[in-house]
Amino acid sequence: MHRLAGALAGLCLAAAATTAVVAAGPATAAPACSVAYRVNQWQTGYTADITLTNGATPLTSWTLAWHYGGNQTVTSAWNATVRQSGTAVTAESLPYNGTLPAGGSVSFGLQGTYSGTNAEPTDFTLNGVSCGDPAPPTSATPTTPITQPTTTTSGPPPAGCANAAICDDFEQQTGSTPGGRWTVGAANCTGTGTVAVDGTVAHSGSRSVKVAGGGGYCNHAFFGTSVSGSGVLYGRFWVRHTTPLPAGHVTFLAMRDSTDGRDLRAGGQNRALQWNRESDDATLPAQSPAGVAQSVPLPTGTWSCFEFQLDGAGGKLRTWLGSAEVPGLVVDGVPTPDIDQQWLARAWHPSVTDLRLGWESYGGDADTLWFDDVAVGTSRIGC
Ligand code: CA
Numbered sequence: 001m002h003r004l005a006g007a008l009a010g011l012c013l014a015a016a017a018t019t020a021v022v023a024a025g026p027a028t029a030a031p032a033c034s035v036a037y038r039v040n041q042w043q044t045g046y047t048a049d050i051t052l053t054n055g056a057t058p059l060t061s062w063t064l065a066w067h068y069g070g071n072q073t074v075t076s077a078w079n080a081t082v083r084q085s086g087t088a089v090t091a092e093s094l095p096y097n098g099t100l101p102a103g104g105s106v107s108f109g110l111q112g113t114y115s116g117t118n119a120e121p122t123d124f125t126l127n128g129v130s131c132g133d134p135a136p137p138t139s140a141t142p143t144t145p146i147t148q149p150t151t152t153t154s155g156p157p158p159a160g161c162a163n164a165a166i167c168d169d170f171e172q173q174t175g176s177t178p179g180g181r182w183t184v185g186a187a188n189c190t191g192t193g194t195v196a197v198d199g200t201v202a203h204s205g206s207r208s209v210k211v212a213g214g215g216g217y218c219n220h221a222f223f224g225t226s227v228s229g230s231g232v233l234y235g236r237f238w239v240r241h242t243t244p245l246p247a248g249h250v251t252f253l254a255m256r257d258s259t260d261g262r263d264l265r266a267g268g269q270n271r272a273l274q275w276n277r278e279s280d281d282a283t284l285p286a287q288s289p290a291g292v293a294q295s296v297p298l299p300t301g302t303w304s305c306f307e308f309q310l311d312g313a314g315g316k317l318r319t320w321l322g323s324a325e326v327p328g329l330v331v332d333g334v335p336t337p338d339i340d341q342q343w344l345a346r347a348w349h350p351s352v353t354d355l356r357l358g359w360e361s362y363g364g365d366a367d368t369l370w371f372d373d374v375a376v377g378t379s380r381i382g383c
Contacts (some may be wrong), residue, residue, distance in 0.1 A: 002138040021201070031055055032133050035064070042379035045113050046072075046326045051106040052126065055134075059127065061098035062106070065090045066121035072114045076304060076322045077381050079108035089121075111322045127271055131302070140348040161236075164377030166355075171205040173197040181225045186218075186358070193221025193359060203303045203372035211252075213359020215366045216349065222254065224356030233310045235355060236381040237374040238303045241367055245271050245298050248363030250377065253269050253306075264359050266308070266319075272297055275329060275343075282343045284317070286330035290337035294328025296321055302371070305383035312350045321381050 036051040050062050064080075068087045080091040097106050124131040161167035172177070176196050177184055184195045191214060197239035213221055227233065239252065245268030247361035252265040269276075272295035275284040285291035298304055298321075307320040319329035328339055332349070335341040357371045375381045 010248070013326075018055055031131055032057070032129040033124065033131040035124045035131055037120050039118065039120060041114075041118050042324075043112065044115065044371075046118055047109060047111045047320075049107065049109045051105055051107045052100075052101060054100045054126070059100040059104050062093045062100055063090055063127055064126040065125045065128075066123055068116055068121055069119040070116055072112050072118060073109050073111045076299075076300060077110040079106075079110065079302070082108075082110050111324070113323050117123045139369075157249050161373070161375045161377075161381055163379075164234075164375045164381055166374060166376040168374050170197060170207040170209055170372060172204075173207055173209075178223045181221045182209075183225070184221070184223045186220045186222050186360075189218035190221075191216065191219035193219045195223045195358060198370060201240065201370050203240070203370075206306070207371035208240075208368050208370045209357070210368065212357045212368045213360050213361065213366060215364035217360065217362060218232045219366070220358065220360035222356040222358030222360070224254075224354050225354060226356075227255070227355050230312075230351065232308070232314075233312070233352065233376065234378065234380050235310070235374075235376050236307045236383065237304065237357065237381075238305055238372045239298075239357075240303045240370040240372075241298050241300045242369060243365075244294060244300055245269075245273065246361075246365040248272060248361065248365045249276065250362070250365050250367070251276065251360040252357065252369065253309070254356045254358075254360070255310075255350075256354050257350040258353050261352050264310075264352060266306075268298065273321065273326060273329060275319070275321070277343070277348075280346065282345070283338045284331060284343050286337075288338050291328060294326075294339055295329075296326055307383070309380065310352065311348065312352070315344075315348045315350075316378045328333070 032055040034053045038049045040047050066089055068089065074082050074084045074277065079097060080093060082089065082091045091108060100106055100261065113220040132221060173179065178195065178197055186193065193214050194212045196210050198208050199206055202208045203211065209223060211221055213219065213293045247270055249267065249269040251265040251267035254263040257264050260279040265276045265278060267276065268274055270287055270292045272292050274295060285294050305322055309318040314333065316333055319326050331343050335344045354374060358366055359369060
């Protein structure tokens with residue numbers, strides 16, 4: 001119970017949302033922009049919902065820039081391509097939300113980590129013009145190119161991966177089917193599911209692996225590689241889903257457990273992330289409302305960093321999404337109602353021999369998803 005109590009206490013410490021509105025400017029002209037930056041933070045992390053309201057100049061693309069005053073580090077974002085270099089952050093529009101008429105608003109969000117204080121930024125610029133300055137005349141040449149990159153990336157290449165046993169950004173893939181260490185396939189039966197190297201969407205560089213998984217078990221598709229099951233195993237990958245996790249049970253990560261000959265699976269059910277043990281269909285968390293509430297949904301249309309720690313000898317499992325540990329996805333050896341009590345109903349000391357990424361639905365749920373920057377090692381790799 002101690003871990004659950006701690007997790008709940010952590011949630012209760014979340015600060016109330018705060019709002020900073022930057023709209024001051026010369027009284028003689030409309031400001032170039034205003035920004036509402038709404039933070040929801042906990043002890044080590046935060047999310048920010050950011051609404052940008054344009055001034056008098058219609059835009060066909062936008063880049064909002066600011067500086068952080070502390071050590072805030074953006075780990076993921078949605079509805080914008082967010083890049084960070086030191087304290088400087090830029091958020092660039094995507095093809096579908098670049099058009100911003102005079103007075104129009106657009107919202108995007110990000111998640112990050114911090115320590116100490118999490119002061120809100122105040123020096124916003126829109127396409128290089130301070131939000132406090134008058135809007136440039138509408139005939140002005142755009143200050144940023146309108147052309148969009150052919151790839152959708154967010155953030156720098158992953159750090160800390162070089163020492164991992166597996167560290168693959170798929171940039172070396174030259175064919176349409178993942179090769180090298182990767183094998184494409186699916187057990188028992190095949191249908192419409194496909195796996196392909198993709199050059200249009202990437203987390204890093206210009207390549208990722210795209211999985212088009214169909215509804216129904218046999219329309220599953222995976223690409224996988226062998227891993228060493230001894231010792232503590234850490235995994236990290238970036239995944240980009242198109243469709244929200246459904247009510248039905250789905251899998252996007254499977255690992256063969258040699259102790260029972262069945263898969264340890266991560267995916268979703270009841271619209272939240274979960275682990276599932278194929279051998280006895282145990283779920284983590286329990287699929288009670290209280291259990292599901294201890295997990296989280298997966299964002300769509302943006303890259304998410306999924307991390308796990310599997311300690312087979314200790315019979316323990318931890319999970320992070322966007323660098324934040326998910327309280328419902330923890331097996332700590334002490335049975336906790338609604339979380340790992342069912343999981344711990346039998347002895348569990350997994351020894352996994354492979355890692356497969358893809359899509360498998362036990363109902364009729366399809367999804368198209370991308371994977372990039374996959375790493376497996378013996379210490380935490382991070383995002
Ligand atoms: Ca890549």
